[in-house]
Amino acid sequence: MYGLEATMPQYGMKSFTKALACLARYGDELSIVASPADLSLSVTNSSKSAYARIKFYSGFFDKYSVTLQDSHLVATKTDPAAAEAGGGAATATAAATADESAVAVRGEILVKSVLSILRHRNIQETVNKCDLLILEGSPDAEEDSPESVFILRLHCKHGVVKTHKLSLNEPDSVLAPRLPSSSPASQSKVVVGPRTVKDLLEHFSGLGKMDAQLNWEFGNVSVKVKSRESGTGVKDSRIDTEISVDADEFDVYSIPAPPISIAFHLREFNATIALAESLSLPLNILFTRSGEPLSVEIQADEEDALFIIATSQSPFTTSSDDGGKRKRANNKNNLDANNTDTDSNSDARRNKKPARVVHVQRLETHNMTTTTKAKTRGSVQAETSPLVLIRPEDPSSPDHRPLVPRPTSFSGPNAQYQQEQPLFLEPSQPAPMPRSTLPPPLSQLSAADAAVIRDTGLGIEDMDCDEFAALMEDEGEEVIAPHRSTLLRTLMRRAILRKREIWTSLKHNCPQTLSHMV
């Protein structure tokens, strides 16, 4: 039996539930990654403009053990010293193993379904401890079910044991956010208590309902916060509010190049503040400049939360998003020689706000044999799309850093940011547009198929689905027709379907952000 076995004490359940409640305000789909060192829960919002990840270290649990499928590696935590030893061993082995699925148990589940169990009103009084179990499905072993299961076992008073079984989805994509790109020198850092921010934002209370954006201007000695009209200008803002507060209100206020003005949506930020408030811990906010994502960290003893929120630049750039993106798709791929579009607004594009902090990387299912998978992926990616941002722990990039479990000592987020947060990479290209790879990317195709696509000369192998869709709309099918193959057709259909999906979900969820997306 492979998977996770963890036991949470009663006092831990409260913060676990609060963490889930916070994640639930970011999005629906919770991805769980249980590595020997920690249990990491993460959520990306539907428009991929915000990402939240909360890690619980093994010390958070009374008992924590991860049994891994491939290497039969077992890391069990019984007492702190042993945990460290176990963690160390795991790291060594992890570095040796090329496949990341060997160092973690992972799965996806709806946040709500877990939360509805833990939020039950009597739970704080009646439950003594709670077991979290993940049983990984294995397709080949006959005695196990092929599906992974997430089990929540509540040990209540009077010997009552409640067991909830939830089926765990195979994660088909890994969402990894972009990190603010510049060096620590140009990075601004603000540390502030949750109460202070809350007091500030209370003056905007009426805006909370409609997920307003706030514009923050960090100056030399003061911070200005302004409600801002939505970029589309549709919704009548019947009240405009502006607040100016002394920078002394912030515990740490380090802005290397003031003033810096950034804008971002309140909805997710409020969720973060609520979590910080429940933990009574300050928010460590890092940002560089507008358009670059902002990150918020909250660090507790055995728990560590990271939030990445997209910021936008100015309300005026949003309207040109559409055209800019299409042109970019055309130029980038040199698809049509007759296309005389000059890239007149390439500079404008560069300033465009990133709608997403997260790009999608498809994972393969476990059904394949792991060794060949790793090889194929690595080689194809390396040849064809060296620019694609890859998760550092993704085995598709041969020169990536191995997954590094968190060192036990911790000295400031800046110093060890790279090592601390191996989930995130510095973008290796200057264009601020986040990318999502075409589903399925080349990595999932056989080398032969990939070669076919490359041979078409379309340059679509490293195109993301939005670009692809934009390209489809712009050019019509005729352009591509001469090179069309069945394979390509499927790819296109998928790309277009996906785009529609995004549109519909956006229309339903947050009409304001429509302009961020193409």
Place this chain on the structure above:
Amino acid sequence: MRFRAKIDHVLTFSRIVQTVEKLAKQCVIRWSPDSLQIICPGGENEGGVQVWSGRGPLQKSLFSDYKIESGSNNEINMEVATEPLYQALRSAQSSPDVIIKLAKKDDHAVLNFDVQAVSQQGKTIQVTHDVRINVIRLSEVEKLQEPQCPEPDVHIILPPLAKLRTVTDHMRPLSTLLGVSANRAGGFSLKIQTEEVAVETVWSGCDVPKITYDDEEGVQADPEEWHHAIVSVKSFLQFLSSYVVSTTTIACICQDHCLIMYVYIGEVEDHGGVLTFYIPARNP
């Protein structure tokens, strides 16, 4: 057109607006040198509740440094969305120093609130709100007519509204209509009656204002006689949301026609002002 004032009693003003916000999205505010009137003309809400604050010297008790100038008799009439107005006032609630003034922003008239809030560390937080308004002409305001109603059958001083609210809240799930009755001997009752259930709560010994009733027959009617009006529970609850601001409330019942509620803001002797609620009666 100029208007500028310092709000002395932010809490009171924001509670008035809070009450109004519960029953209408828009309200009309008439500022003049010696009075302030808030009007919710009804119509937009289902119950048809109207609010006409008395044109009393409300502005004296709420504001100081009150300066107003305009081309039409130094009066300014404006239409304001209640929710943002309440939001601005709520944000200003805890601050000692709030200036309100008429301003122009992007070619649109706004009520500008200048608030000096104090942070936990004792620092000043500068907050400004611009609430969009529409300045409306006097002729349009004059089209708004106070509802006509006959001479009330009974006047009574209500028990504290918060208590009435608790009772009514319990009745609401059972019925959509609520019978309100009172007599001239200090009796007041709230009653619901459906096919399944009848609930009545009676208060006795309420104060009765000294009013000489002008009965048609010229004969003093029986003080024990009850007078009724049936109103929608929802409308009644909307009125009861004024409990936040009320001190004394006088209810008048025009039998089977309407309820008129005079909600006194602050003590009656202070002349703080009156919010008058008009709740039309429903047919059973």
